[in-house]
Amino acid sequence: GRLQFHNNGLLMYGGSESDHHTAVLKGKVVVAKNPCLHPGDIRVLSAVDVPELRHMVDCVVFPQKGKRPHPNECSGSDLDGDIYFVSWDANLIPPRVVMPMDYTAAPSEILDHDVTIEEVMEYFTNYIVNDSLG
Known part of the structure; x- marks a missing residue:
């Protein structure tokens, strides 16, 4: 299928070109990325039909504008x-958004010397102990 986001933060879905049939989905969808460890990693978005993006298939197109990128909201992608x-299955869309x-x-650290082993x-070791998944 194809998923497209308009610059207003809305999502569009359609079938892949291989089935020679395109269905455009409009309405609520749920979007997540593994690892999905926090309830806020699950985003509820709106699917829209954007004719200018119908040539794109088998991908998710996120908006460029907004307070925060939707991919970053999904587990820090x-x-x-x-x-x-x-998913657009109403049974999988959470009743509330976190x-x-x-x-x-x-922030990255700038060193004044060559890095030692x-x-x-x-x-x-610090990375493994302290890293947040995403």
Whole structure:
């Protein structure tokens, strides 16, 4: 299928070209990405028909404008090949929406020397212990 978001934060769905039939979905959908560990990682969005985007198939198109990118709201996604779960089954749409977690990345650190193997080991250990999934 195809999923498209208009710049107003709305979503569009249609069948893939391989079935030679396109159905455009309008209405509420639920969108999530693994790992989905917080209730706020599940987003309820609205599907819309955007004729200018009908050529795009088998993908999710998110809006460029808004307070916060929808992918980031979904488990802190950064659009690096993530696969999204999308459903329009009314039984799977949550009755209430939970605010998404803050997945702001920690600031990077600038070093004044070449990195040592000990620093790499310490960084890796800290990353494993403290990293938030996303």
